[in-house]
Amino acid sequence: MGNLSYDFSGRTVIVTGAARGIGLALGGFFQQAGATVFLVDFDAEELAKAAGSVGATGIAADVSSTADVERVVTAAVEATGRVDILVNNAGILRDNVLWKISDEDWDAVLAVHAGGTFRFTRACVPHFRAQGSGRVVNVTSYTGLHGNTGQANYAAAKAGIIGFTKTAAKELAHFGVTVNAISPNAETRMIASIPDAKRAELTAHIPMGRFADPTEMCAAVGFLASDEAGYITGAVLPVDGGISM
Template sequence: MLAGKVAVVTGAGRGIGREIALGMAAEGAAVIVNDIGAALDGQGADASPAQQAVDDIHAAGGQAAASYDSVADWDAAQRIVQSAVDTFGRIDIVVNSAGILRDAIFHKMEPAEWDAVLKVHLYGAFHMSRAAAPHFRAQGSGSYVHMVSTSGLIGSIGQANYAAAKLGIAGLSRSLAMDMSRFGVRSNCIAPHAFSRMIESVPGASPEEKAANLEKRRKQTRADQIAPLAVFLASDAAAGVSGQIFGARGNEVYLYSQPRPIRTLHRGDGWTPESLAAQLPAAWKSSLTPLERTRDVFGWEAI
């Protein structure tokens, strides 16, 4: 499905990014495997994860090259995209999968924790998307696939920085889809469920709960189950699909709604704070979105 195409996949040394890179290579794409090889909090660097993914693609008969630049840096993102053009002659697909975590309950979150996460996720998605945009525009085609999260779409505890970044990416994708549609370019998001090292670190479960559920959920929600959706969205088979948010969990795929007005109140002589207080809470009580976490919304087991 991706024969003749060139993809850049960020965060592709491990987890979901790695499986997407392998999946795209298996469908014929030449892949730039980008990963600095940092720890989960973004510290350090290790070339081996990206190189191992490249080696595995080569062993399967595919084409790939490694990139170790950081998406958090504007100039580095330019080099990542240029490496695709220099190595394989063009660029057709950008998958924004690179990410880090700096979880903290909000009243204890430090500015450095906020900045680090937004730099990799939100700024990284912008840097990579913007670097590819002139190439996509010139050739009249291209596809962006961004990893978002239910932490932003639904809610999570102790992840204000991550949630804000991921919901920001959803807005970025929607704008890309609109701005770039005249050039034949599409942009979509995936909110993945897969028990990678990032998901396993999310707060909210006790050590006992994690131990009891970990092995089962690792088998039910795997990173390789996300890759088919990403491959499809990057392919010409998804030519009519843009500006959407999808989910993938186990063998399920689903489409998210996006914010639209659901209730209205009109008052001919206008509103005051007092009249709003008298009417709005009772009128809209049943329609207010509850403070739920992802596990509250997804009340069924993945199969």
């Protein structure tokens, strides 16, 4: 990752989908930058290892469950008295051409990406308002911006996150809260699950010619989460090697 010089000491950070991949990289980054970090994932076993590896607190929870989400935010606030930065990163794929997507696979993808982003943001708002500050960084996708064959459910969910980001940015601006999104491209389990031929085709379309290491997402998220980025809200920042040009 190099020496990223952000200082988040005294800050409470929640990162969802953090047992691996981009979420784990971000959790490690915030922990190194001095924050108190809560990693959230529904894969309890991997989460415990991940939290141990970066020295953060892991809380097993399903982002699509209101009760789970409220339990996490309450635990973070009880432990630290605040919540400053929320990164809505948890995600799943249930790919298929749209005429073969089951109701269950449609609902599951929307519930995790759009539903989880909504539920966690909603649960943090009272604390952000009381503090007069807050940072939300959502994770969208190239697919949400441009569509992608075999991903109608994922595209709808990720496009939904963009609409949610802009709306939340408008609603929360006067409370000192910014809401932004990144559109990443990183070598993770999610990418490894794509068939080889399709992955090669995708890589060929990335001007940088490669997927990023997940740690390459940290500079952008750290920037959007910093105090200094307080005048940036409702933005979607591609961190994608140029694929969305």
